[in-house]
Amino acid sequence: MTHADLGLGMRLKAQAGWNQIEADWRRALDLGPNGCFVAELDGVPVGTTTTCIFGSTAWVALVLVDAQVRGQGVGKALLGHVLAYLQERVVRTVRLDATPVGRPLYEKLGFAEEFPLSRYDGIVSAVDAGPAAVAVPKTYKPMFELDRAITAVDRSRLLRRLFDERPGEVRIAESADHLGYCTGRPGALAWHVGPCLAAAAVGPLLLADAFRRHAGERVFIDIPTGNTAAVRLAESAGLIAQRPLFRMCRGQAPAEDYRRIWACFGPEKG
Ligand SMILES: CC(C)(COP(=O)(O)OP(=O)(O)OC[C@H]1O[C@@H](n2cnc3c(N)ncnc32)[C@H](O)[C@@H]1OP(=O)(O)O)[C@@H](O)C(=O)NCCC(=O)NCCS
Known part of the structure; x- marks a missing residue:
C-alpha cells in the first residue's frame, strides 16, 4: 500500500463505520512504508492492512476487507502475508486490538487475548x-x-x-x-x-x-x-x-x- 491507495483505505474504513481520517492512513504509511499492503481479488483492490515495527514488537492495524468479498479468504491471505513479512524482519511479538468481527480470524492464526478494552x-x-x-x-x-x-x-x-x-x-x-x-x-x-x-x-x-x-x-x-x-x-x-x-x-x-x-x-x- 502506498499513498496512492489512500482512496481505497478511506472507502473501506467508511464502509466499516470507522473513525480514521486521511491523516491516520498517512501516519501509518509513513511509519511502515514497506509494511502496508493492499489485497487484490482478480486484479481489483479489496483489502488493506498496515504494520508498524517497534524493535522486536510489531502492531498490525487497519485490517479491512470489502464487505462484498468477505468470507472468501482475503483477510486470511492478507494476515498470512503480513506475518511472513514481519518474520523476515525478526519481529518476535505481533500485537493488535481486535474487533469482535476480527477476533475469530486472529485466533485461527495463533493470536491469543492479552486483556480486554472497551x-x-x-x-x-x-x-x-x-x-x-x-x-x-x-x-x-x-x-x-x-x-x-x-x-x-x-x-x-x-x-x-x-x-x-x-x-x-x-x-x-x-x-x-x-x-x-x-x-x-x-x-x-x-x-x-x-x-x-x-x-x-x-x-x-x-x-x-x-x-x-x-x-x-x-x-x-x-x-x-x-x-x-x-x-x-x-x-x-x-x-x-x-x-x-x-x-x-x-x-x-x-x-x-x-x-x-x-x-x-x-x-x-x-
Ligand atoms: C475481519 C475481516 C478482515 C475478515 O476478512 P475476510 O476476508 O472476510 O476473512 P476470511 O474470509 O479470510 O476468513 C478467515 C477465517 O476467519 C473466519 N472468519 C472470518 N470472519 C469471521 C466471523 N465474523 N466469525 C467467525 N469466523 C470468521 C473464516 O471462517 C475463516 O476461517 P477458515 O479459514 O477456517 O475458513 C472482515 O470481516 C472485515 O473487514 N471486517 C470489518 C473490519 C474489521 O472488523 N476488521 C478487523 C479489525 S481487528
Missing part, C-alpha cells in the same frame, strides 16, 4: 479538575520514557510524529515524582482521546482535562477495562461503552501495565 463513546461533559499543562518538546523525552516503562515497547517514533501533528493538544501532568501525558486527534465521527499514559496520581487529572476541553463534542476513548478508575471517570463524563475490543498477541506478550493506561492510542497502535 470503546467509550458519547457527547462528553466536563468533569471537575484543574487544567493540565501544555507539553513542550523539551518535556517529550521523559514522556517517551514513561510510555516505554508502561508499554514495555519504545513507541517514541510514533509519539513524536503524533505530537508534531498537534503540539497544542499534548498535555503533561506532574506531581512529586509522578508523571503522565495525554493527547488526542480528530476523527471522521468523533474526537479520539488518547493516548493517555500516567501514574495513578495524575491520570484522572489528565483525562478530566481532555474531557473539559472537548466538552459538548462527540468523543471516542479506548480504555483497558481493568483500569476501573478510568472507566468510572469516562462514565461520569457521560460516555457509554459502545463495543469491546481485545488486545491480542502472537508470540511472547510484553509486560504492559494496563493499570497506567488511561486511554489507548487506539486500535492502530495500542
Whole structure:
C-alpha cells in the first residue's frame, strides 16, 4: 500500500463505520512504508492492512476487507502475508486490538487475548479538575520514557510524529515524582482521546482535562477495562461503552501495565 491507495483505505474504513481520517492512513504509511499492503481479488483492490515495527514488537492495524468479498479468504491471505513479512524482519511479538468481527480470524492464526478494552463513546461533559499543562518538546523525552516503562515497547517514533501533528493538544501532568501525558486527534465521527499514559496520581487529572476541553463534542476513548478508575471517570463524563475490543498477541506478550493506561492510542497502535 502506498499513498496512492489512500482512496481505497478511506472507502473501506467508511464502509466499516470507522473513525480514521486521511491523516491516520498517512501516519501509518509513513511509519511502515514497506509494511502496508493492499489485497487484490482478480486484479481489483479489496483489502488493506498496515504494520508498524517497534524493535522486536510489531502492531498490525487497519485490517479491512470489502464487505462484498468477505468470507472468501482475503483477510486470511492478507494476515498470512503480513506475518511472513514481519518474520523476515525478526519481529518476535505481533500485537493488535481486535474487533469482535476480527477476533475469530486472529485466533485461527495463533493470536491469543492479552486483556480486554472497551470503546467509550458519547457527547462528553466536563468533569471537575484543574487544567493540565501544555507539553513542550523539551518535556517529550521523559514522556517517551514513561510510555516505554508502561508499554514495555519504545513507541517514541510514533509519539513524536503524533505530537508534531498537534503540539497544542499534548498535555503533561506532574506531581512529586509522578508523571503522565495525554493527547488526542480528530476523527471522521468523533474526537479520539488518547493516548493517555500516567501514574495513578495524575491520570484522572489528565483525562478530566481532555474531557473539559472537548466538552459538548462527540468523543471516542479506548480504555483497558481493568483500569476501573478510568472507566468510572469516562462514565461520569457521560460516555457509554459502545463495543469491546481485545488486545491480542502472537508470540511472547510484553509486560504492559494496563493499570497506567488511561486511554489507548487506539486500535492502530495500542
Ligand atoms: C475481519 C475481516 C478482515 C475478515 O476478512 P475476510 O476476508 O472476510 O476473512 P476470511 O474470509 O479470510 O476468513 C478467515 C477465517 O476467519 C473466519 N472468519 C472470518 N470472519 C469471521 C466471523 N465474523 N466469525 C467467525 N469466523 C470468521 C473464516 O471462517 C475463516 O476461517 P477458515 O479459514 O477456517 O475458513 C472482515 O470481516 C472485515 O473487514 N471486517 C470489518 C473490519 C474489521 O472488523 N476488521 C478487523 C479489525 S481487528
